[in-house]
Amino acid sequence: xxxxxxxxxxxxxxxxxxxxxxxxxxxxxxxxxxxxxxxxxxxxxxxxxxxxxxxxxxxxxxxxxxxxxxxxxxxxxxxxxxxxxxxxxxxxxxxxxxx
Amino acid sequence: xxxxxxxxxxxxxxxxxxxxxxxxxxxxxxxxxxxxxxxxxxxxxxxxxxxxxxxxxxxxxxxxxxxxxxxxxxxxxxxxxxxxxxxxxxxxxxxxxxxxxxxxxxxxxxxxxxxxxxxxxxxxxxxxxxxxxxxxxxxxxxxxxxxxxxxxxxxxxxxxxxxxxxxxxxxxxxxxxxxxxxxxxxxxxxxxxxxxxxxxxxxxxxxxxxxxxxxxxxxxxxxxxxxxxxxxxxxxxxxxxxxxxxxxxxxxxxxxxxxxxxxxxxxxxxxxxxxxxxxxxxxxxxxxxxxxxxxxxxxxxxxxxxxxxxxxxxxxxxxxxxxxxxxxxxxxxxxxxxxxxxxxxxxxxxxxxxxxxxxxxxxxxxxxxxxxxxxxxxxxxxxxxxxxxxxxxxxxxxxxxxxxxxxxxxxxxxxxxxxxxxxxxxxxxxxxxxxxxxxxxxxxxxxxxxxxxxxxxxxxxxxx
Numbered sequence: 001x002x003x004x005x006x007x008x009x010x011x012x013x014x015x016x017x018x019x020x021x022x023x024x025x026x027x028x029x030x031x032x033x034x035x036x037x038x039x040x041x042x043x044x045x046x047x048x049x050x051x052x053x054x055x056x057x058x059x060x061x062x063x064x065x066x067x068x069x070x071x072x073x074x075x076x077x078x079x080x081x082x083x084x085x086x087x088x089x090x091x092x093x094x095x096x097x098x099x
Numbered sequence: 100x101x102x103x104x105x106x107x108x109x110x111x112x113x114x115x116x117x118x119x120x121x122x123x124x125x126x127x128x129x130x131x132x133x134x135x136x137x138x139x140x141x142x143x144x145x146x147x148x149x150x151x152x153x154x155x156x157x158x159x160x161x162x163x164x165x166x167x168x169x170x171x172x173x174x175x176x177x178x179x180x181x182x183x184x185x186x187x188x189x190x191x192x193x194x195x196x197x198x199x200x201x202x203x204x205x206x207x208x209x210x211x212x213x214x215x216x217x218x219x220x221x222x223x224x225x226x227x228x229x230x231x232x233x234x235x236x237x238x239x240x241x242x243x244x245x246x247x248x249x250x251x252x253x254x255x256x257x258x259x260x261x262x263x264x265x266x267x268x269x270x271x272x273x274x275x276x277x278x279x280x281x282x283x284x285x286x287x288x289x290x291x292x293x294x295x296x297x298x299x300x301x302x303x304x305x306x307x308x309x310x311x312x313x314x315x316x317x318x319x320x321x322x323x324x325x326x327x328x329x330x331x332x333x334x335x336x337x338x339x340x341x342x343x344x345x346x347x348x349x350x351x352x353x354x355x356x357x358x359x360x361x362x363x364x365x366x367x368x369x370x371x372x373x374x375x376x377x378x379x380x381x382x383x384x385x386x387x388x389x390x391x392x393x394x395x396x397x398x399x400x401x402x403x404x405x406x407x408x409x410x411x412x413x414x415x416x417x418x419x420x421x422x423x424x425x426x427x428x429x430x431x432x433x434x435x436x437x438x439x440x441x442x443x444x445x446x447x448x449x450x451x452x453x454x455x456x457x458x459x460x461x462x463x464x465x466x467x468x469x470x471x472x473x474x475x476x477x478x479x480x481x482x483x484x485x486x487x488x489x490x491x492x493x494x495x496x497x498x499x500x501x502x503x504x505x506x507x508x509x510x511x512x513x514x515x516x517x518x519x520x521x522x523x524x525x526x527x528x529x530x531x532x533x534x535x536x537x538x539x540x541x542x543x544x545x546x547x548x549x550x551x552x553x554x555x556x557x558x559x560x561x562x563x
Contacts, residue, residue, distance in 0.1 A: 003503035006427045007495055014418035017371050021378060021409050028379045032386030065361075066421055069368055076372055084379040087333075091326045092387070 001061045009060040012052055016070070019049035020077035027081040050074060100461075101172040103179035103246075106186055108461060110165030111454055113193055115543065117158035118447075120200075122532075122539050124151040129532045132525040146207050149220075149227050150200060155442065156225060157196055162450030163307050164243055167264070169457055170314040171250055174258055180249030181242065188239050199232045216280075223288075225296055226278040233278045240275060244268040259328035260313050263335060267306040274298050286354030293349045300442075301342040306335050308449050312401065315453050319397050320388055330380065337373035341366050348420050351429040360422040367420045371413035381405035394459050396472040396545075400452035403480065407444020415440045415487070427502040432524070433494025440487040454546065462550035471545035475538050482535025486528050493524030 001009070026042035029035075053074045057067045124147050130137055131144045138147075171179050179185065202219055209215025216222075217230045226233065248265050251257045257265070277295040282288040313327040347363020381402050392398045415437040419428040428434060459467045496518045505511020515521055 001423055001503075003499050006424055006503050007499055009421075010418045010424045010428065010433075010495075010498075013421065013424065014414055017414040017417035018410070020371065021375060021414065024375045024379050025382060028382035028386075032382060062421065062423055066364070066423070069365065073368065073372070077375065080372055080375050081379045084376045085383065088380060088383045091329050094325075 005061050009056070009062065012056050012060060016049060016052040016056060019045055019052055020074075023049055023077065024081040028085065031085055046078065049077065101178050102182045102186070103168045103172045104457075104461075106179075106182065106189060107165045107167075107169035107457060109189055110161045110168060111457060113189075114158045114161040114165060114450065115454070115546065117154045117161065117196070119539060119543070121151055121154035121158055122536050124148075124154065126529070126532050126536055127151075129525070129529040133522075133529055142204065143207065146203050149203055152225055153199075153227060159304075159442075159446050159450060161192075162446075162453070163304075163311060165457075166311045166314075166450065166453045167243075167247065169453070170311070170318075171247060171261075174261055174314065175250050175254040175256060177250065177254045179246050180253045181245055184242050185246050188242050191235065192239050195232050195235045199228050202229065203227070221278070221280060223278075223280060223292055226292075228278075230279060233275075236278075237272065237275060240268075240272045244272060258324070260310050260331060263306060263331060264310045267303055267310070271299070271303040271307070274303065289353040290350070290355055293346060297346045297349055298343065301345060302339055304446065305338045305342060308404075308446055309335050309338070311453060312404065312449055315397070315401065315449075315456055316384070318456055319392060319394060319401065319452075320384060322384070334373055334377060337376070338370075341369040341373065345370060345420075348425060351422075351425060360425075364420055364422045364425065367416065370420075371409065371417055374409040374413040377405045378409045393465065394455055394467040396467055396476065397452045397455040397459070399472075399476055400448050400455065403476070404444060404448035404452060407440070407448050407480075409444070411437070411440030411442070411444035411487070415491075424498075427498045428494065431494045431497035431502070432490045432521075433498055436487045436490035436494055439483065439490065443483050451542070458546065458549050464550065467549065469545070469549075471541060471548070475542035475545055478538030478541060479535060480538075482531050482533075482538050485531035486535060489524045489527035489531055491524075493521045493528070496521040496524065 023042055023045040026038050026045055030038035030042055053070050056062065056070050060067075062070075127138070127142070128144065128147045128151050131147065135144075168179065168185070206219050208222070209219040219229055220227050221229060221233065228236070244265075247261065247268060251261055251265065274295050277291050280288060280292075282291065309331055313331045316322045316327050317324060343366075344362050345367035347359035347361075348367045350359040350363060385398075385402065388398075390398065419425050419433055419437060455467060455472070458464070497515045500518050500521075501507065501511045501515030505514055
């Protein structure tokens with residue numbers, strides 16, 4: 001790995017995780033506030049996240065295993081907000097249980 | 100009010116005081132990078148840094164203990180068992196911290212003998228406290244565990260949160276036993292030392308703050324027990340599942356087998372996933388409550404906890420967690436940047452949130468609001484984010500110039516330290532540390548004056 005590639009890879013990995021977080025927040029806001037704008041912004045954020053993933057795969061010297069992890073993580077990041085939201089709605093809609 | 104809750108207030112007072120000492124010693128440590136002659140012959144850099152990182156651990160620990168002593172009687176419906184012992188040990192704890200700090204400042208370090216280990220400094224980062232003080236911490240934690248478990252036994256009841264807490268206290272105490280170094284092989288010693296540091300911070304403390312946030316959510320937003328307990332189980336399982344074997348992401352340059360690097364990189368790369376779930380949860384709660392609460396500072400600090408944890412531990416951690424990058428970034432200001440952000444997001448924001456909840460009850464305030472908390476919230480977070488950004492720049496220079504190009508030689512180290520970007524980063528960090536300190540001063544001002552301003556705030560809110 002070249003000296004510059006270390007910085008580029010580190011920054012791309014940070015950007016990758018940050019965009020996943022932005023996607024999650026915007027997706028949750030779209031559900032919470034029912035505004036289509038948040039939904040469009042969320043899709044844009046995920047698109048940028050996917051672009052960051054693609055850049056990591058094509059231009060960084062990470063090994064095949066780590067690149068595979070990036071791909072699988074991207075799908076997990078995509079699924080986490082809807083799954084979390086569904087579970088949250090389920091737990092809230094079923095009402096409190098006294099203990 | 101229960102005696103346990105009075106004790107909690109004392110713990111919070113001590114925690115906020117130590118937060119201040121941590122801030123000041125951090126400011127001094129930051130200034131050494133700009134002026135290495137500062138306090139020459141009086142207070143060396145390593146002692147200022149020891150005080151900075153040890154007060155970090157102690158103020159957060161005291162904040163956690165204060166939180167538990169506050170919530171426990173309400174949760175189990177009775178006074179905390181053995182509270183008299185806890186009350187005595189609080190003063191012992193404070194006195195011991197003061198004595199250890201004075202010994203560090205005056206004696207600094209001793210010779211290569213048992214007496215130095217017992218009386219002055221054990222010499223391992225984060226757990227430098229001399230052996231007598233480390234034994235005291237074990238005693239305090241054992242009594243703390245007795246307080247929690249004994250109360251549940253005496254009350255003949257437990258809750259999901261308290262059960263998780265009781266289970267968590269066992270590894271919390273056992274792992275601290277590694278604070279007593281007994282291995283002369285440095286690789287083996289560092290291998291186990293990381294068990295203490297990593298598994299406290301990324302396992303047992305995560306569970307502890309999860310329990311505290313669950314209890315705080317019920318008090319702050321009236322969230323049902325079933326919901327917070329369900330989420331506590333899910334989040335604890337995910338955080339522990341990714342955090343425990345993430346241990347391997349520390350095993351660089353200390354002689355551990357290579358497979359640890361892959362294991363550590365893999366599991367810690369999964370850590371942002373549960374943290375993203377927590378962020379989505381925070382947005383859900385904020386939307387459900389329309390950000391309306393009688394205690395806005397507590398809610399905002401709780402939100403900051405979820406977001407700060409994701410960004411500090413998740414994003415900043417992900418930058419450096421894969422072995423190819425970690426190999427070069429390890430031990431540079433890049434990891435310092437990650438450490439600052441992660442500790443702040445994961446723990447400090449949570450403790451401050453509970454502090455405001457406690458103040459609302461103890462000062463009998465209908466509504467907690469005003470402008471001071473907004474200033475402290477904004478300035479502390481601005482200072483912290485700025486510091487981590489500046490440290491990141493300096494860390495890039497170290498990874499690039501000193502490690503990757505220079506090959507970690509002494510000359511490469513000096514080249515990195517003399518690089519203009521590195522110096523600018525450290526100057527910016529110092530200036531932003533001043534901003535952070537100003538935020539701390541406003542926080543203390545707000546905390547001290549909250550009761551006096553509250554009637555006007557409450558009246559204004561009622562009038563609206």
